[in-house]
Amino acid sequence: MTSAPLVSAPPHIAANPSLGTWLSVVDGVVVVHVGKVELGQGILTALAQVAADALGLPVAAVRMRAAHTADGPDEGLTAGSLSVLQAGPALRHVGAVVRALTDGPRGDLTSYVARIAQLDPATDLCAVTPAPAAPAAAVGHSEPRLDLPDKVLGRSRYLADLRPDGLLHGRVLRPVTPGATLLALAALDPPGVEVVRDGSFVGVVGAREADVDVALSRLAGAATWSDGAELPDEDDLSAWLRAGAHEEIAVLDEGGPVASTHRASYFKPFLAHASIAPSCGMARWPTGPIGDRLHVWSHSQGIHALRDAIAAALGLSDEGVTVEHVENAGCYGHNAADDAAFDAVLLARSVPGRPVLLRWSRSDELTWGPLSSAMTATLAANMVDGRIGGWSHDVWSLGHSSRPGYSGAPGILAAGHLRVPSPVPPPTDPPLAAGGGTTRNSVPIYTVGPRRVTGHRRTSTPLRTSAMRALGAYLNVFAIESFMDELALSAGVDPVAFRLAHLGDPRAAHVVRRAADLGGWGRTLPDQSGRGIGFARYKDEGAWCAVVAEVAVDHEVHVRRLTVVADIGQVVNPDGARNQLEGGATQATSWTTTERVRFDRLRLTSDDWETYPILGFAAAPPVSVELVDSTAPSVGAGEAAQGPTAAAIANAVHHALGVRVRDLPLTTDAVVRAIEATR
């Protein structure tokens, strides 16, 4: 294997070139190691299909192993709807090399697997000419999810379910308000637990979970905290976002509109991830012998970055820390998983050799996990003879990334609470080349004449924000697609026809037309009902997605039906992709009609399911999804529908009432305010 590379390997192979990093054979079963992680989106099943086809094996003959820093590829974050795009080509390459070196799946399965088992794990995947691509067998079929039987039948599957020998349970006491520090902690000797303190970090560890919970509540009464940072006025966030110092993000400047005939501003509040389970983490601190490492179990989106952050925060070497992924409840972006893992490490440090399972409370999950930033955008356009002849888009936001390792800091919550702290810097944004954050999807896909698009990221904040599904695209698409409707209606043109008249991209026009057809565009509706459309191409280079919403409005907005048409290129698992789009549209319905993080000037007050309500079963609309038949390269489906859904619902509300609501969520109060503003 010393010859020069004969073909260029996919980037994730170049970064992880040893065969043994990707593949092993255990007890006669081919085990595929991937760096992408199961977040509830079904990625392990989709990648099992890709790997099985590439190896020439049935799906049932491969087993997927969760990501592991010491023993698996580093594939970066599982985020941004990139997993199939990045891991797919890598697995195809691995399979093609395996087939080249073993002569492929000739003979029976057992002998083929035996030949795979004999391959040298050190084989350089970049130095072998891969066999020609194998035909698709599993890819393109709706393979059932590999992980669902455990979950539906109530078996142990989640990180929270791990019960290794010697397990201790842990809890952490968070400050009462962001920015507060621990001034005093009255001496307590709670039975059966150990109190762990380092600066303003306080936690408890014990063998019995009930004892630990009781101790935590007693500890809360024993702690005295300083005042924290003042929070902004929750009812005036648009002004707050526009005030103070900003980092300007010049996305595009083609001169912009010299004059504008139309101008409007849109707003979304802070949102919470609100995963159905609070975050957790498990850690075992080494007992001392050389070779014993700190071992961490986490549901993080990026176990390598988490490993590095833990090592940096504690002054350890990266090699001294192992992180492995274990599934937990649904992950929709950078939530508290990394923070919880580090909390577990800090508690485990006090009890070397014992695994400590740390779980956050529901309240901490909703108030201390990173939030999705509030945002506001002002759009202006110059309409000339019924067409758009100039466009500007200005968007104000906090940053959409504060993942571990960002801005050169560990970036994990408790690191900022230690006696020797590593403070959590203000959030930033992913680079524009990765889709940006504040400005994601801020450039209209339409032909609109000279454009000017600028992001304004507020650089100081007492509230920690980071990536949540679609990042800034949720607000930017809501704004652009609401504005397109406003322009269409002011020109007296049907909103679908108006969009098509400004769309040069045939794949875009196709999904808009199909969604309109399937969504009953133009058909009569009952009184106080309306139909609206929203469309975007996610991150400008991902999935094309159009959504038609039907709403009925009485004292509140009821979403009756959603029709989603998406072009995501070649579909690995059609039912899995549909499930992602249905879920994305339904979750976005919840964001759009219901959700808003609440706070007073001192503390977050939306700290349970009553104060942070999410969409319930009775309010969830039927969602029909059509996928465009395509052999083009696959792009992700999980973040395509959010912005279009928000706009479709708001446009449908306008259709129903004749009132434009530009502030989310579309609650009764927001609708009433919009009506009053028109008087």
Added chain:
Amino acid sequence: MRPSIRLSVNGESVEVAAREDTPLLTVLRNELGLVGSRFGCGQGLCGACFVLLDGVAVPACQTPVSQASASSGVVTVEGLSQCGTPHAVQTAILDGQAAQCGFCISGIAVRAAALLTTNPSPSAEEVAGALERNLCRCGVHRRIIDAVVAAGSAP
């Protein structure tokens, strides 16, 4: 300090050492190894830990173990299966791939199983009404409703 408490779980009589006010959920997960009832909020507001107590779906996180002990018995998601055969609701959920992260789904299966005992063929509206105390964050609501309706219509 930790008296012995006897209760019936999934048809078996078990004895655990716990204070009377210990949440049933903690006992199920930590003493009995029944981790299928999930912890979602600890406040009885999400339904992820629903179990049947005397046939009624209740949040195990808000049920003291003493109350479970005084009942005729607890059935957890693990107890929905009969002789290794999943409950019709579980089969329908798997057939419809009606889950994403799945964290809510065992509590939903328990609530839906209770519904089917009192209303063997519920409509979609009746299923949605029955699941009002269950939360799903991934947005799988309509698949779940369809699955429960299908379970009810199954021969």
